[in-house]
Amino acid sequence: MSGVVLESIVKAYGAVQVVHGIDLEVQEKEFVVLVGPSGCGKSTTLRMIAGLEEISGGALTIDGKLVNRVAPKDRDVAMVFQNYALYPHLNVADNIAFGLKIRKESKEHIASSVDEVAGILGLTDYLERRPADLSGGQRQRVAMGRAIVRRPKVFLFDEPLSNLDAKLRTQMRAEIKRLHQRLGVTSIYVTHDQVEAMTLADRIVVMHDGRIEQIGTPMDLFLNPKNTFVAGFLGSPPMNMVEATVKAGGDAPMAEFEGHDIPLAPLNALNHAVGDKVILGIRPEFATIATEGTANRVPMDVDLIETLGSEALIHAMLGGKPFVLRTETLGKMDMINNVTGFTIEPNLIRVFDAKTGEALPGQRVEP
Amino acid sequence: MTNMNLYSRGDKLFVVINMVLIGLFTLSTLYPFIYITSLSMSTGFEARAGNVILTPVGFTLEAYKQVLSEPLFWSSYGNTFIYTIGGTLMSLLFIIPGSYALSRPQLKGRRFWNLMVAFTMWFNAGLIPFFLNMRDLGLLDSYFGIIIGFAVNGFNIILLRNFFEGIPQSFEEAARMDGANEFQVLWKVYMPLSKPAIATVALFCIVSRWNGFFWAMVLLQDEEKIPLQVYLRKVIAELSDDEEFATSLLTAAYSFETVSAAIIVCSIIPILLIYPFLQKYFSKGILLGGVKE
Amino acid sequence: MSMDPNTSGISTEELVVEAREAQRDLKPSKLQNLGDHFKREWQLYVMLVPTIVWLLVFLYKPMYGLQIAFKDYSIFRGVAASPWVGLEHFQTLFGNDQFLRALKNTIIISFYGLIFGFPMPIIIALMFNEILKQWFKKSAQTIVYLPHFVSSVIIAGIVITAFSPSAGIVNTFLGWFGIDPIYFLTKPEWFRPIFVGTGIWQEAGFQSIVYLAAIAGVSPTLYESAVVDGASRWQMMWKITIPSILPTIIIMLIIRIGNMLEVSFEMIILLYQPATYSTADVVNTFIYRQGIQGGQYDLAAAAGLFNAVVAFVLVMTANTISKRYSRTSLW
Numbered sequence: 001m002s003g004v005v006l007e008s009i010v011k012a013y014g015a016v017q018v019v020h021g022i023d024l025e026v027q028e029k030e031f032v033v034l035v036g037p038s039g040c041g042k043s044t045t046l047r048m049i050a051g052l053e054e055i056s057g058g059a060l061t062i063d064g065k066l067v068n069r070v071a072p073k074d075r076d077v078a079m080v081f082q083n084y085a086l087y088p089h090l091n092v093a094d095n096i097a098f099g100l101k102i103r104k105e106s107k108e109h110i111a112s113s114v115d116e117v118a119g120i121l122g123l124t125d126y127l128e129r130r131p132a133d134l135s136g137g138q139r140q141r142v143a144m145g146r147a148i149v150r151r152p153k154v155f156l157f158d159e160p161l162s163n164l165d166a167k168l169r170t171q172m173r174a175e176i177k178r179l180h181q182r183l184g185v186t187s188i189y190v191t192h193d194q195v196e197a198m199t200l201a202d203r204i205v206v207m208h209d210g211r212i213e214q215i216g217t218p219m220d221l222f223l224n225p226k227n228t229f230v231a232g233f234l235g236s237p238p239m240n241m242v243e244a245t246v247k248a249g250g251d252a253p254m255a256e257f258e259g260h261d262i263p264l265a266p267l268n269a270l271n272h273a274v275g276d277k278v279i280l281g282i283r284p285e286f287a288t289i290a291t292e293g294t295a296n297r298v299p300m301d302v303d304l305i306e307t308l309g310s311e312a313l314i315h316a317m318l319g320g321k322p323f324v325l326r327t328e329t330l331g332k333m334d335m336i337n338n339v340t341g342f343t344i345e346p347n348l349i350r351v352f353d354a355k356t357g358e359a360l361p362g363q364r365v366e367p
Numbered sequence: 368m369t370n371m372n373l374y375s376r377g378d379k380l381f382v383v384i385n386m387v388l389i390g391l392f393t394l395s396t397l398y399p400f401i402y403i404t405s406l407s408m409s410t411g412f413e414a415r416a417g418n419v420i421l422t423p424v425g426f427t428l429e430a431y432k433q434v435l436s437e438p439l440f441w442s443s444y445g446n447t448f449i450y451t452i453g454g455t456l457m458s459l460l461f462i463i464p465g466s467y468a469l470s471r472p473q474l475k476g477r478r479f480w481n482l483m484v485a486f487t488m489w490f491n492a493g494l495i496p497f498f499l500n501m502r503d504l505g506l507l508d509s510y511f512g513i514i515i516g517f518a519v520n521g522f523n524i525i526l527l528r529n530f531f532e533g534i535p536q537s538f539e540e541a542a543r544m545d546g547a548n549e550f551q552v553l554w555k556v557y558m559p560l561s562k563p564a565i566a567t568v569a570l571f572c573i574v575s576r577w578n579g580f581f582w583a584m585v586l587l588q589d590e591e592k593i594p595l596q597v598y599l600r601k602v603i604a605e606l607s608d609d610e611e612f613a614t615s616l617l618t619a620a621y622s623f624e625t626v627s628a629a630i631i632v633c634s635i636i637p638i639l640l641i642y643p644f645l646q647k648y649f650s651k652g653i654l655l656g657g658v659k660e
Numbered sequence: 661m662s663m664d665p666n667t668s669g670i671s672t673e674e675l676v677v678e679a680r681e682a683q684r685d686l687k688p689s690k691l692q693n694l695g696d697h698f699k700r701e702w703q704l705y706v707m708l709v710p711t712i713v714w715l716l717v718f719l720y721k722p723m724y725g726l727q728i729a730f731k732d733y734s735i736f737r738g739v740a741a742s743p744w745v746g747l748e749h750f751q752t753l754f755g756n757d758q759f760l761r762a763l764k765n766t767i768i769i770s771f772y773g774l775i776f777g778f779p780m781p782i783i784i785a786l787m788f789n790e791i792l793k794q795w796f797k798k799s800a801q802t803i804v805y806l807p808h809f810v811s812s813v814i815i816a817g818i819v820i821t822a823f824s825p826s827a828g829i830v831n832t833f834l835g836w837f838g839i840d841p842i843y844f845l846t847k848p849e850w851f852r853p854i855f856v857g858t859g860i861w862q863e864a865g866f867q868s869i870v871y872l873a874a875i876a877g878v879s880p881t882l883y884e885s886a887v888v889d890g891a892s893r894w895q896m897m898w899k900i901t902i903p904s905i906l907p908t909i910i911i912m913l914i915i916r917i918g919n920m921l922e923v924s925f926e927m928i929i930l931l932y933q934p935a936t937y938s939t940a941d942v943v944n945t946f947i948y949r950q951g952i953q954g955g956q957y958d959l960a961a962a963a964g965l966f967n968a969v970v971a972f973v974l975v976m977t978a979n980t981i982s983k984r985y986s987r988t989s990l991w
Contacts, residue, residue, distance in 0.1 A: 550703055
């Protein structure tokens with residue numbers, strides 16, 4: 001059994017517990033992204049895997065070996081830090097070679113490894129430069145070079161792109177993905193940016209308040225969020241949450257919102273929920289804009305239209321709360337300018353229990 | 368802002384008066400040094416007569432000949448070098464690892480250890496218990512006593528600790544993941560990153576060692592071990608205490624005034640040589656120390 | 661960790677061992693955590709030990725030795741075995757004219773130092789700030805910082821030479837105005853002005869660095885908008901610069917008051933003589949003469965303890981006040 005396995009991992013500082021027993025299995029060669037708002041424990045979890053934080057409880061195995069009490073250097077993992085931690089007094093070659101030198105590898109081995117890594121990352125022309133003389137993207141590459149040169153079993157990334165500007169971030173994101181495809185090393189990546197999580201991950205782990213909310217493929221989490229937290233966290237703009245009352249169950253379930261009936265997909269759980277409050281999760285992308293006279297139209301007060309080119313964002317008020325729609329623009333501008341409501345396919349509405357925030361059981365949208 | 372033409376007449380006057388005042392203050396700082404230098408190169412007779420104002424009168428290097436022919440001058444000069452270099456190295460040997468350890472968040476009892484350092488800055492036992500302790504340790508009249516007895520001071524530790532704390536911890540973590548132990552982290556990463564702060568501390572040590580006088584006077588009885596400052600003080604004390612004795616040594620070529628002026632010049636020269644570094648690092652140093660818990 | 665042997669290539673035996681170990685790790689004891697910590701971080705403690713041992717041997721052990729202030733100390737018996745005498749030494753001190761005089765002198769000299777010495781660096785910093793020619797500013801700063809790095813022995817040597825009645829430049833100047841030579845350093849009434857003046861001459865320039873740094877932190881846009889509003893340099897100094905550095909000034913004042921008792925006695929030892937003891941002798945020089953020169957260790961230690969306790973109270977008070985004022989402590 002290769003990969004990284006976390007079993008009931010706990011982190012406590014004195015009496016304060018910040019990670020409350022995490023279970024996670026990362027398969028060999030898998031790219032797993034831990035995502036969540038700041039303070040959710042994702043970085044702490046990563047640092048426990050790295051060995052930078054002592055593990056307060058639980059078991060951590062890497063490549064089948066229990067490593068709870070193994071020093072970071074003996075865990076065969078490498079980490080890319082948020083601020084890169086490039087040694088400013090060393091040039092690029094020495095930065096990449098640092099770990100090999102500390103481990104007293106032979107000179108020839110170091111030289112060939114550094115050359116190879118520099119080749120992979122396109123740093124060959126910069127080996128003599130100091131980090132201060134590099135651009136942000138180059139620094140980022142050196143940081144990765146320092147990690148891959150040791151050929152570790154696991155790569156750990158701690159928000160590695162958060163110091164870059166938006167354009168560079170997109171570019172480096174693709175590079176990390178390509179690098180992973182090329183090297184095939186198990187990777188665990190921490191970020192608070194859900195776009196990074198969606199684009200990079202084989203599987204995403206959404207964390208919140210020291211607990212895992214949901215684990216799954218990006219599409220799965222996008223389409224089938226387990227609760228309102230995951231639903232609100234992934235996707236941009238985030239999922240709209242509309243509070244409604246279940247009006248009828250059976251084959252034609254219906255929710256009522258401000259006097260309008262919204263048809264829902266048939267769902268066993270709805271049969272016992274007539275009269276209960278639910279939250280309808282509506283992705284901005286899944287609702288269709290509607291003008292006066294459209295059947296089943298839910299009316300809304302449009303207050304702002306942002307045109308982004310191929311797409312437009314329609315900001316509206318729905319029952320006194322903001323509601324956002326995203327729609328294509330080509331050939332639709334007339335309609336967009338006259339929009340007064342929306343319609344939505346019943347099976348694209350995600351229904352959550354209003355009390356617990358959990359999705360009602362039995363709903364599933366396949367990609 | 369620096370274009371004078373943009374200034375009103377009142378402002379111009381203000382700027383000029385200010386410049387004149389600063390100029391006067393600067394001259395008053397510089398003058399005593401010029402005076403002493405000129406004195407050291409004047410004849411004893413003219414010096415005694417109070418004729419030296421700005422430039423040497425009756426230029427002669429007799430005073431220097433007199434100083435340089437005195438074995439005690441050379442031995443005390445040599446001793447000062449021993450105390451300065453030995454003491455500074457000893458200080459760094461203690462302070463660098465110590466303040467690194469104190470800067471690490473994972474150190475257990477960190478608050479307590481830091482308090483233990485800071486407390487010595489707030490409260491000290493005073494001259495007598497320190498002196499008796501040195502005597503009990505057998506460190507009177509000893510090179511080693513002077514070198515070790517003043518190796519550590521709270522201010523320098525806190526200064527360097529603050530600097531280490533300012534280096535992102537990810538440097539330590541990255542190095543440790545690369546397989547470095549704490550000594551390697553300090554030696555290969557933190558020390559190269561802290562060159563300015565270490566230079567500052569080293570210069571603090573050098574200056575206080577070079578200028579140190581009181582404890583050397585108290586702890587060293589053996590004339591062969593005294594540093595330059597104590598030797599200089601002996602010469603000056605004889606000058607100021609014993610006017611008659613001073614007069615008896617007056618020759619036409621040199622006097623006590625010119626001789627002590629010559630020693631003063633000789634002992635300032637090394638400070639002047641490192642002064643560019645001092646100026647560069649000290650201002651950073653005093654701002655880096657002090658503040659922050 | 662999956663316990664299903666079918667999904668892994670590890671033998672059952674290994675799994676059992678691992679599981680047991682994992683079980684134990686689910687709740688490691690405090691002692692075990694501490695053991696792990698030292699196993700990981702022992703090198704840090706190796707780095708710390710020399711400094712701590714040094715502090716214990718050279719600074720904390722003398723604090724233990726302070727008990728001789730309450731003992732009839734004899735060199736032969738040592739600190740611990742000397743008999744207790746209670747507050748006898750303190751009674752002696754407070755009945756001793758010389759000690760009381762030293763106490764009074766300490767306070768007076770500190771007070772002069774504060775009144776005349778404290779504003780000088782601020783004024784110098786403000787003046788430096790108004791200099792437009794960079795080369796002039798740089799060279800002037802280079803010169804006025806210099807005396808700080810010169811030893812007190814040399815400064816004293818310069819003072820003694822300059823104020824000497826026969827060769828001294830000061831008396832030469834006075835001579836031009838027909839004034840007879842004054843034996844400055846033997847006159848009690850001249851000691852304090854000379855001492856305080858020397859201190860200012862030596863340190864004021866260097867101390868201005870702190871204020872210059874504070875001035876450098878003032879946002880240039882404040883001055884720019886003042887220029888647009890038609891303010892003069894003088895007005896800008898009073899309305900912008902001084903209010904902006906006021907917090908620094910107050911903190912420095914608090915520190916200064918906290919260190920009131922720290923009269924640079926090294927310089928006093930170098931400059932005073934029996935003729936000027938009446939105005940020059942401070943607590944630390946008194947301790948030096950009584951203890952180290954006179955061998956009355958216990959009495960001198962008592963004076964030192966008194967000094968240290970008062971200084972400690974002053975410093976801690978200053979620290980607390982400045983903490984409240986600036987939310988950063990001084991150390």
